[in-house]
Amino acid sequence: MDAEIIAVGSELLTPHHTDTNSLFLTDKLNQVGIEVRLKTIVGDDRERLASVFRAALGRSKLIILTGGLGPTEDDLNREVVAQVLALPLREVPEIRLRLERVFKRLGRTMSENNLRQAQIPEGAVGLENQNGTAPGIWIEHEGVIVLLLPGPPRELEPMFESACLPRLISLAVGDRIRTRVLKVVGLPESEVDQRIAPIYKPYANPATTILAVSGSIEVHLRAHAASEEAADALLAELADKIELDLGDHVFSAHGETLEEVVGMFLGMKEKTLAVAESCTGGLLAERLTRAPGSSNFFLGGALCYSDALKTRLAGVAPKLLEEHGAVSKPVARAMAEGIRKNTGAAIGVGITGIAGPDGGTPEKPVGLVFVSLADERGTQVREFRFPGDRARVRLWATQAALEIIRRRVRS
Amino acid sequence: MDAEIIAVGSELLTPHHTDTNSLFLTDKLNQVGIEVRLKTIVGDDRERLASVFRAALGRSKLIILTGGLGPTEDDLNREVVAQVLALPLREVPEIRLRLERVFKRLGRTMSENNLRQAQIPEGAVGLENQNGTAPGIWIEHEGVIVLLLPGPPRELEPMFESACLPRLISLAVGDRIRTRVLKVVGLPESEVDQRIAPIYKPYANPATTILAVSGSIEVHLRAHAASEEAADALLAELADKIELDLGDHVFSAHGETLEEVVGMFLGMKEKTLAVAESCTGGLLAERLTRAPGSSNFFLGGALCYSDALKTRLAGVAPKLLEEHGAVSKPVARAMAEGIRKNTGAAIGVGITGIAGPDGGTPEKPVGLVFVSLADERGTQVREFRFPGDRARVRLWATQAALEIIRRRVRS
Incomplete structure (x- = not known):
């Protein structure tokens, strides 16, 4: 009909x-x-x-x-x-x-x-x-x-x-329609399409659409069949092949957001988390606490927008800030380690960067972001250069941080 | 046409x-x-x-x-x-x-x-x-x-x-159309309509629409006339009358968001701000730092989701937490005063509440939120009971906090 x-x-x-x-x-x-x-x-x-x-x-x-x-x-x-x-x-x-x-x-x-x-x-x-x-x-x-x-x-x-x-x-006498959404992180849309096109192209049913949605790539599958079970079986066949190819870039196969997946892993592993955010201004914490139950794993952290608060709340040595500047690998490292120590969390995460539109220099352009994670196994710091405007840089920076946490607690 | x-x-x-x-x-x-x-x-x-x-x-x-x-x-x-x-x-x-x-x-x-x-x-x-x-x-x-x-x-x-x-x-041979949006805070939609209906009803041109948009009420005016200037004059006449009636509940007449208006006032008065957020989990800070230039007035603050961090980062005395619970007037007061002291900001703001869906009790139901502001003139704490789900309670809590800051720095 x-x-x-x-x-x-x-x-x-x-x-x-x-x-x-x-x-x-x-x-x-x-x-x-x-x-x-x-x-x-x-x-x-x-x-x-x-x-x-x-x-x-x-x-x-x-x-x-x-x-x-x-x-x-x-x-x-x-x-x-x-x-x-x-x-x-x-x-x-x-x-x-x-x-x-x-x-x-x-x-x-x-x-x-x-x-x-x-x-x-x-x-x-x-x-x-x-x-x-x-x-x-x-x-x-x-x-x-x-x-x-x-x-x-x-x-x-x-x-x-x-x-x-x-x-x-x-x-209704027509077919039943069922859908499935695979959410992918850490790969650009074009690469996702290039990798999975040979897999989904031979299928007319399910139909496949690839969308870029606020920091993630979504692969939408849509199958029709005489019964829901038959449609689900069609979805499962194709979804399994795509998941096999994209591997752990697929963070969700049933609609969860990245922050929900991260919260789920942290809850399962009984690990607590604290954050020290600079350029993201609270967005990472806001995303982590959107879902109910986040108090089970999220302790809180520091909004250290100013240099003084990086020292006062996240324990970053003033010398590091002077020598390397607030947007630097050593400061990012110190933020994650400092907020971990200061809060007693199992995992400390730090973000420092230049969200723009002002504040960029040739050496440290708008979009440069360092994300760090400290836990009992040590500290890792990654450097990113995100394109786009202030809102996009902030979104991508939190997306990168969530993905780094996901990979660390999943393993 | x-x-x-x-x-x-x-x-x-x-x-x-x-x-x-x-x-x-x-x-x-x-x-x-x-x-x-x-x-x-x-x-x-x-x-x-x-x-x-x-x-x-x-x-x-x-x-x-x-x-x-x-x-x-x-x-x-x-x-x-x-x-x-x-x-x-x-x-x-x-x-x-x-x-x-x-x-x-x-x-x-x-x-x-x-x-x-x-x-x-x-x-x-x-x-x-x-x-x-x-x-x-x-x-x-x-x-x-x-x-x-x-x-x-x-x-x-x-x-x-x-x-x-x-x-x-x-x-195009028709009239020019111009629009104007008045944004209102602190009044429910029905009260806005009741108060200004006698003012706008006599006007067919501009046409008036009232909308509730993410925590604010917006009054949209839309005028047509032979020239842009004539349409603007029609808008100005009606907008002035409405603004006169709603007084300082109108926080924006040219499209600015509440956080932009607050940032503007803080910048003009050269006042710095720090926040201590519990149930809003960083949303207030995130809103304040959305616009470029927020580092001019925003120092940062504490995400004190756990009780321990309310003490550690915002200096809330453990005794207060034990005696009154984390969601209470005295703790809200201590959060604003503590984060102000801890950061050296001119203004400290605290938010503590129950965003839900769990954690409510008959005495302290979901939606109960305390917002506090401390500055050199003293500390104020307000109690709110917001309806709606977790996302709405968090949004309204930040809206209330921004409005309290606006009223304090404007005067």
């Missing part, structure tokens, strides 16, 4: 907004074997919406409209859909009662406008909204399913999962 | 991708008075693309197609547009020469497929691509302008700005 999605709302046509509901819907639809073939974004405009909806009726068996179910004059979806399908709108007493109860609970009086939300096209089914007033609407009409869903994601998502997906699964 | 945008590419119909070129195009088009009325996203599918393009021809005077200009069989835009407009494709010798030069420089041989990129519909104009091989195409046909632009943003953006915008400006 093919679907198309029509996102309705004038705000979605400004430079500041993009429709993201369709990404959620596509993911869920794909999982039950429904492909999204077309997406349209249209403003709160009766005529254009009607024209777009009419065109959709001519080509798709499942049409999902999002937004436009509110109580105001701008919210046209109910009316336009009913009009194009030539179905009269009828007030549903249960929905009206529910609306009245909600307004009473909120201590607000219900206006005439709000009653519009109790109206649905004749023969349609109202879908309960657990997080808002606008009910969704499920219409089956001359072989086409039309779904009207509220715009706010926290209303749309639970409604779609609980009220729509089960019905669609029972109707 | 009204425009519509058709983004072409099967990858844009997966759960992982969204069309962002249209946001850039919308922004630029708006600036010269052209409104985007409809956006369509369609896969690499000849029939659907033709149907969508035909529908667009029936309603819009400017149609921009993005993507689908590559050298492969999947890239259909040239052919489909030529076919629907009934224009033959002709090879342009200059484009062919340019392609040959590019391939020679890269040391690659040009395949037959690549020659497709030298073909454009009869009567059309090729647009030079400074960052790739695919030229853009400008077609004027029976009163409609059709633009074919390459998909990669780094190819599309300079091409649109240098080759398309000047032509469109000379053709």
Whole structure:
């Protein structure tokens, strides 16, 4: 079954907004074997919406409209859909009662406008909204399913999962679609593609896409088959071959982030970690503590943006700073060793570099970063030269640090 | 003049991708008075693309197609547009020469497929691509302008700005559109709306939209007028009234982020800052150091995730931790005062709280956060209870800290 999605709302046509509901819907639809073939974004405009909806009726068996179910004059979806399908709108007493109860609970009086939300096209089914007033609407009409869903994601998502997906699964006759994402670190996108193209090219199913996503390379595999098990088997066959080739550059085969993988290893090995960050300004610690449970392995550390704090908090000898400068191998080494000693962590990590755009010199250009790791086996320091702007240099520097930790604790 | 945008590419119909070129195009088009009325996203599918393009021809005077200009069989835009407009494709010798030069420089041989990129519909104009091989195409046909632009943003953006915008400006007869964003902190969205609705409601032009964006409330104003100056005057009139009402809750009237405003104030007042972060794990420091030049005011600080590091790095007395627990007013106070003393900063800021999802108790629930600020005038501590998940609690905690710093250094 093919679907198309029509996102309705004038705000979605400004430079500041993009429709993201369709990404959620596509993911869920794909999982039950429904492909999204077309997406349209249209403003709160009766005529254009009607024209777009009419065109959709001519080509798709499942049409999902999002937004436009509110109580105001701008919210046209109910009316336009009913009009194009030539179905009269009828007030549903249960929905009206529910609306009245909600307004009473909120201590607000219900206006005439709000009653519009109790109206649905004749023969349609109202879908309960657990997080808002606008009910969704499920219409089956001359072989086409039309779904009207509220715009706010926290209303749309639970409604779609609980009220729509089960019905669609029972109707979907197509293949099941399953996906798998391999995340790769330490290789550029072009090299990943060059290495694995001979492996994935012979496969039309699964289809393979390679993406660069915030410091990692992601290999997306997407298989379709009559059953989920068969699709998973297709994924496993290709994924195993790719993993074998890329080896330990693959840090995740089930969606975990690099910081989650590092946290998992540290937890398993019962190793504690402390960091001393200069040019990354806390980004490494912030990433490590994003996931719950990070207090099991992360002790904390020093934000030593100034030279004085490199000495005061991370124990870097002033002489080293004078002799080699803050962005240098010896200082990076001292930061990792110093923060380890100062905190009693099993592993100390240091980052010092020039994030830019200012502060670079011919000898020490913007993008030069030293990352160090100290543990009971000794200290390693690596030098990097990252391209790109300040945000990219900072991101890549933390990515390099996480990868160095991963390799150290994994072995 | 009204425009519509058709983004072409099967990858844009997966759960992982969204069309962002249209946001850039919308922004630029708006600036010269052209409104985007409809956006369509369609896969690499000849029939659907033709149907969508035909529908667009029936309603819009400017149609921009993005993507689908590559050298492969999947890239259909040239052919489909030529076919629907009934224009033959002709090879342009200059484009062919340019392609040959590019391939020679890269040391690659040009395949037959690549020659497709030298073909454009009869009567059309090729647009030079400074960052790739695919030229853009400008077609004027029976009163409609059709633009074919390459998909990669780094190819599309300079091409649109240098080759398309000047032509469109000379053709656009509509109003100029200008926008202004007021950023508000410390008030919930509903209260912002309640307070300023009586001010903006009487104005149809500028149009006003209120958005909640990562910890701030943004008031977007959008005015159109015959000239940029006239539109700016309309914006200024309404913006001044809104700013007068919301007072110092408005922290930015020209797009700066809260951390940029705080950095600006600290720089102006020549005050240095150090932080001691617990539950935010470095996010406050990371935000403060995102912008270049932060080393002028930010010294660094302590990531004191563990209790031991609260004592070791931020000088919190172990007795305080035992008596009151790490998430408490006295510990927050000691963190700000301790990190100030330990670093010699003019201002010390402390954050301690329970970001969740675990670690909450009935007395100290998830979302409880204490933010403290110590300077030469004394120490203040504020208690917050933030709703939402871990990421939201951490974001709001840093937002609260930045706002406390802003208010202190501004006065």
